[in-house]
Amino acid sequence: MSDISMISAILVVIVAFLAGMEGILDQFQFHQPIIACTLIGLVTGNLTAGVMLGGTLQFLALGWANIGAAVAPDAALASVAAAIILVKGGDFSPAAISVAQGIAIPLAVAGLFLTMIVRTISVGLVHGADAAAERGDFKAIERYHIFALCLQGLRIAIPAAALLAIPADVVQAALEKMPDWLVGGMQVGGGMVVAVGFAMVINMMASREVWPFFALGFAFAALSDLTLIALGTIGVAIALIYLNLSKKGGNGGGSVSGSGDPIGDILEDY
Numbered sequence: 001m002s003d004i005s006m007i008s009a010i011l012v013v014i015v016a017f018l019a020g021m022e023g024i025l026d027q028f029q030f031h032q033p034i035i036a037c038t039l040i041g042l043v044t045g046n047l048t049a050g051v052m053l054g055g056t057l058q059f060l061a062l063g064w065a066n067i068g069a070a071v072a073p074d075a076a077l078a079s080v081a082a083a084i085i086l087v088k089g090g091d092f093s094p095a096a097i098s099v100a101q102g103i104a105i106p107l108a109v110a111g112l113f114l115t116m117i118v119r120t121i122s123v124g125l126v127h128g129a130d131a132a133a134e135r136g137d138f139k140a141i142e143r144y145h146i147f148a149l150c151l152q153g154l155r156i157a158i159p160a161a162a163l164l165a166i167p168a169d170v171v172q173a174a175l176e177k178m179p180d181w182l183v184g185g186m187q188v189g190g191g192m193v194v195a196v197g198f199a200m201v202i203n204m205m206a207s208r209e210v211w212p213f214f215a216l217g218f219a220f221a222a223l224s225d226l227t228l229i230a231l232g233t234i235g236v237a238i239a240l241i242y243l244n245l246s247k248k249g250g251n252g253g254g255s256v257s258g259s260g261d262p263i264g265d266i267l268e269d270y
Contacts, residue, residue, distance in 0.1 A: 004044055004087065004088065004164060004168075008043050008044045008045070009161075009164045011043035012040055012043055012044065012080075012084065012160060012164060013157050013160055013161050013164070014157075015030070015036065015039045015040055015043065015080070016036075016076075016080045016153075016156045016157045016159075016160035016161075017153035017154070017156065017157040018030040018153065019031045019036045019076040019079065019080055019156050020076050020077075020152045020153040020154065020155045020156030020157060021149055021150075021152050021153040022076065023074065023075065023076040023115075023152060023156070024149065024152045025149070030076075031075050031076035031079065032058065032061065032075065032079070033053075033054045033055075033057030033058045033060070033061050033075060033078070033079040033104075034051075034054040034055060034057075034058040035054065036054065036075075036076065036079035036080055036083065037050045037051070037053045037054030037057060037079050037082070037083040038050045038051050038054045040079075040080065040083040040084065040087065041053070041054075041083065041087070044087045046086075046087050046092065048092070049086060049087065049092040049097070050083055050087075052092075052097055053082060053083055053086055053097050053100055053101065054079065054083075056097060056098075056101050057075075057078065057079055057082065057101055057104055060101070060104070060105070061075045061078075061079075073105075073108035073109055073111065073112060074107075074108050074109075074110075074111020074112055074114070074115060075108065076111065076156050077107055077108065077110065077111035077114065077155075077156055077159060078104040078105070078107045078108035078111065079104070080156055080159075080160050081103075081104070081107045081159060081160065081163060082100045082101065082103055082104035082107065083100075084160060084163045084164060085100055085103060085163065086100040088163075088166070088168045089168075090168065111155075111156075114155045114159070115152075115155060117155075118151045118152055118155050121148075121151060122148045122151070125144050125147060125148045126144075126148075128140075128144050129141050129144040129145065132144065202214070213235075213238065213239075213242075216238070217235075220234060
């Protein structure tokens with residue numbers, strides 16, 4: 001496989017920049033593996049490989065969340081770097097995807113060091129914004145915010161550019177030199193991560209309202225003639241039908257009764 005073209009490399013850096021900002025904003029979720037890896041696969045011409053890697057990494061990222069002052073592993077750096085390594089490696093087999101997934105885990109931990117540096121710099125920017133607020137300089141406050149946000153984007157874009165600068169044959173040689181025991185361990189670990197992700201999804205959807213959809217998913221998965229787009233269309237259609245019927249149904253008086261799921265009722269009221 002040849003190196004990534006210049007246009008693709010620029011687009012990858014842009015995706016990495018957006019993923020870095022979204023790791024803080026959480027507005028459009030570009031930092032989520034299913035989106036970041038898919039976009040990198042799209043701009044490099046390897047959409048299928050990007051979707052497959054993003055899907056497996058997403059199960060890993062399901063358990064990552066910031067709790068108080070404890071910052072979760074960096075999903076943005078893990079997604080972007082693993083996708084670049086997979087694309088430059090040139091091997092899109094399930095074994096190669098498992099290796100890329102295994103590499104993403106230490107990259108996510110390394111991302112914590114980078115975000116620590118950026119957050120330390122942001123402390124000084126916050127003080128500058130406070131001083132601007134005392135002066136009533138709203139333009140300066142806006143500039144401080146934009147600069148701090150750009151630093152978060154550069155936190156991912158710079159490592160992505162560094163990986164892109166490495167020749168593809170060097171990446172391929174490094175992946176080929178990995179011992180079999182390490183590759184096999186990454187495959188086993190990747191399978192365990194996916195199993196844990198499925199368990200977390202089941203735990204979140206364990207209510208009497210959504211269990212039928214879970215069973216339908218297994219039934220539709222057995223139909224090999226259905227494409228992924230067809231399965232998505234069926235899922236959206238069933239969800240819309242369920243929502244419309246739940247609004248019109250209920251206890252017979254036109255009002256919807258409680259779902260039996262306290263969290264679901266809170267979100268519905270919200």
